Amino acid sequence: MSRNKSVCGCLCALAGALLAGAMPTSASASVGTFNIYGFAMADYIYDINRVDPAWDDTLRPSKIPTVEGLFGSDGQSSFSAKQSRFGVKGDIPVGSGMDDITFKFEFDLFGVGVDAGQTTFRLRHAYGEWGQFLAGQTNSVFMDIDIFPNVIDYWGPTGMVFLRNPQFRWTPIKDDHSTFAIAIEKPSNDIDVGTIREFDPELGNNLENDQKYPDLTAHYNYQDTWGHVQLAAILRNVAYDTVNTHNNEPKGSETGWGVNLTGHINVLEKDKVLLGVVYGDGIASYMNDGGVDLAPEGAFPNNVRAQAVPLLGISAYYDHYWSGRWSTSLGYSITKIDNANLQDTSAFRSGEYASINLLYTPVKNFMVGGEFLWGQRSDNGPASGDDMRIQISAKYDFGASISL
Numbered sequence: 001m002s003r004n005k006s007v008c009g010c011l012c013a014l015a016g017a018l019l020a021g022a023m024p025t026s027a028s029a030s031v032g033t034f035n036i037y038g039f040a041m042a043d044y045i046y047d048i049n050r051v052d053p054a055w056d057d058t059l060r061p062s063k064i065p066t067v068e069g070l071f072g073s074d075g076q077s078s079f080s081a082k083q084s085r086f087g088v089k090g091d092i093p094v095g096s097g098m099d100d101i102t103f104k105f106e107f108d109l110f111g112v113g114v115d116a117g118q119t120t121f122r123l124r125h126a127y128g129e130w131g132q133f134l135a136g137q138t139n140s141v142f143m144d145i146d147i148f149p150n151v152i153d154y155w156g157p158t159g160m161v162f163l164r165n166p167q168f169r170w171t172p173i174k175d176d177h178s179t180f181a182i183a184i185e186k187p188s189n190d191i192d193v194g195t196i197r198e199f200d201p202e203l204g205n206n207l208e209n210d211q212k213y214p215d216l217t218a219h220y221n222y223q224d225t226w227g228h229v230q231l232a233a234i235l236r237n238v239a240y241d242t243v244n245t246h247n248n249e250p251k252g253s254e255t256g257w258g259v260n261l262t263g264h265i266n267v268l269e270k271d272k273v274l275l276g277v278v279y280g281d282g283i284a285s286y287m288n289d290g291g292v293d294l295a296p297e298g299a300f301p302n303n304v305r306a307q308a309v310p311l312l313g314i315s316a317y318y319d320h321y322w323s324g325r326w327s328t329s330l331g332y333s334i335t336k337i338d339n340a341n342l343q344d345t346s347a348f349r350s351g352e353y354a355s356i357n358l359l360y361t362p363v364k365n366f367m368v369g370g371e372f373l374w375g376q377r378s379d380n381g382p383a384s385g386d387d388m389r390i391q392i393s394a395k396y397d398f399g400a401s402i403s404l
Helices: 003-022 201-206
Strands: 033-047 076-080 085-092 101-110 119-130 133-139 164-174 178-185 207-210 215-224 227-242 252-267 271-281 294-299 303-308 310-321 326-337 348-363 366-379 384-403
Touching: 085 119, 201 207, 227 271, 227 294, 227 303, 252 303
Parallel strands: none
Antiparallel strands: 033 076, 033 085, 033 384, 085 101, 101 119, 119 133, 133 164, 164 178, 178 215, 207 227, 215 227, 227 252, 252 271, 271 310, 294 303, 310 326, 326 348, 348 366, 366 384
């Protein structure tokens, strides 16, 4: 037996023991299902220009330099297996005609944050759901994963809401056409202290985000044979305080809010038009790329106040299937910030992203293809920078399902 088969066998055996221990069994009754799934994926990227080296393996407009030569000369090749993914999911019957408990645990290898640039564990989903209630980490209720296009770039369009977030979710309405969900989610607050450091370095270095209250999110989703439409909203408290001062002053908060309208339209036999527009104040933490939630505005030193930064995001893509084996996705996306007047000239103002690809699936579990991408970053000042790249990827899917 191969090592891979041994690992899968051990996981399935463990799952069987856990599920069997969850409730009594009989010779004829199944106690649930356990699915192993994922894919191995390799990317080759030739970056015609240059981005932040920690982000060579994907195109994020916010990581494009606006100072020539900042990360070295143009042209860079990279190879990556970071998109490779592994997951397990299943369900546990609870009996008496009640809903099953479902679960999902999934990770990939694309390091972010302090692990940016590394091939390392990155949690995607870890949640359980029973009836109307879900707890754990999964897609934000403010997000609509169904407008993510069929691209092979890891990060994808900049101007869409995209965040997998720890949450407690209630879904009181869920049928063949309509879904309504509401959740409290983990707050996050990205603060730009702007030019405050120039006038008062000590204050600028001690300002930090303050996250006392969870974010409140909700969406209504309607689906039919023509496609789907979703309207989502968010209400949040974006706050700040100061470390190493009496009563942590200065401190304060602003109300963040946003509305996200998304949907897709079925075209021809399999094609889809994918559309989304989002607008709000202090919602950059939920966006796929670019911007900050809170920034200073006014006049220093006596009239400085915090502003929940306004943001607009737009995404428009078309997924076309030439045949059962060939497909193309093309489109454009933008994130645009209305910068506060005390943000530095180097602060992110807008990010643009466009791509087109040609993908080939000769057999069910294998895909190979190429993609051309373009991105541009514009700063709060006059500076801007762009990037073009070519990506070639191959992906092998795997999976197994076991009834226990």
